[in-house]
Each structure stands twice: as structure tokens, then as C-alpha cells.
Amino acid sequence: MDATMENKMGLPPPYESTTPYPAPPPSYFGSNPPPPGPVIPTAPPRTTVITTGPTVSRPGKLGPGPTGTLCATCNKSVVTRVEYVANNRTHIVSAALCVLAGCCCGCLVPYCMTSCKTANHYCPQCKAFIGSRVPS
Template identity: 75%
Template sequence: MDATMENKMGLPPPYEQTRPNPAPPPSYFGDNPPPPPGFSTLPPATAPRTTVITTPAAGQGSTRPGKMGPGPTGTTCMTCNKTVVTTVEYVPNNRTHIISAALCILAGCCCGCFVPYCMRSCKTANHYCPQCKAFIGSYTPS
């Protein structure tokens, strides 16, 4: 069979033989030729380095504030490193909006939907440093 007959029968064209490993063009590597096969460019193995991370003990100026409560809380400010009693700003959260919508639907009027916005127990308490006004943490009621 010749090549035209193979193409008519739907057979693929014959493969052409190529050189096993053609050499790259001379400018491919620039001035640095590739390393010979079997040569490793990795640096020699060195001893592993050990890093010790310590945390301060409780009462020695830890950088993490304690648990925040729903009201003003005594803590150490991470920004100014002073022991302060936080100022609290109460902001509505998703729970406030859900309770408001539920009261509006259950009561049948819009009068009861404003009650959750007046209650601190339905809002998130954001704690701020009174000295530098930095955000310290928040308390979300469960």
C-alpha cells in the first residue's frame, strides 16, 4: 500500500524517524552550558536549624487579651501596653435583625421590631482602649 491509499482508508500517516536528542541552539543557554547528566547543583547538606519559640507566662505582660465580657473589662492594651478598663460600643448584629424581624411577624405590627435595637443583650459589644482608642476585642452574646 502506498501513502495515498492509507489516507483514504482512514489510517494515520506513518511516523517519521527523528534524532533521539537534538542539541539546543547555541544561544539557548547563553554563556552557561547545562550541567552534565548526573551532576547535582544542590548545596551540601547542612545540619538542621532549631528555632525555639517561647510565650510569656500568665501575668508577665501577655500580648493576648483575656475574654471580653458584655460590659467594660479590665485588660492590657496591645497597642499602648497600658492596663486599662475598656470602653464599650454596642452595635447591632445579625441576631438583632433576626429578632426584630421575628417580633414584627409574630406581633403583626411594626411597634415591637424596635425593641431589640434598644437592648444591649441583643448587640455585639466592641471593646476599645480609652487611651489610644485602639480596637481590643469584641463580645457577641450567644
């Protein structure tokens, strides 16, 4: 029987002979064979370095005026130096006074009041920034 005749009769095609096993992959060890038994890789020893940085202590509650606290930079107990800076609240109160009062003189009042400004606290010894108090 020929192949076309087998296909017409519904028979499967004849099997071709193949090699019994494929060739093994190349060795990853080169010319040195692996040692007998399981291979357990060993990790290099680890070195741990522990460093201590400067401790940063949060100041307690800072008031609207000079406040006694511990400076985190120079580690001295100091009474802070305060600088008052205008913030968004100062500008909003000023604009509201200008609209309500109808004159421009009333809008300058919030810029003269420390209760409408942010109080920035600094160390008088080392001049480091300690913190700020925003009015509520």
C-alpha cells in the same frame, strides 16, 4: 552481489564505516582548564538577621460591659470603652417580633437592648480596638 540481490536473499544490508568516536563537546571553561580533582563549590556566608516585633497579647474574656484588660498597643492596664453595634442576631429577632406581634412597634425592642448587640471594646487611652464580644 548487488544490494537488490542481497535484500531478496534476506541478507542484511552492508554496514557503512563510521568515525570511531564523536568529537568532544566544547569546553565550558574557555581557555582555562579545570583544576585537577573534584571541584566542590563553596556557598557565600549567610547572614541571619533576627528582629523582634511587637508582642500581641490576646485579651482575656471580654464581657458585655466595660472590662479591665491590658491594651496590646499602649501596654497599659485599662478598663475598656464599649460601643454596641447591631448584628445579624439583632435583625433576626426584630423580624421575628414583627411577624409574631403583628405590629411594627415590637420590632424596635432588640435595637434598644444591649444583649442583642455586639460589644466592641476599645482602649480609652490610645483608642485602639481591643476585641469584641458577640452574644451567644
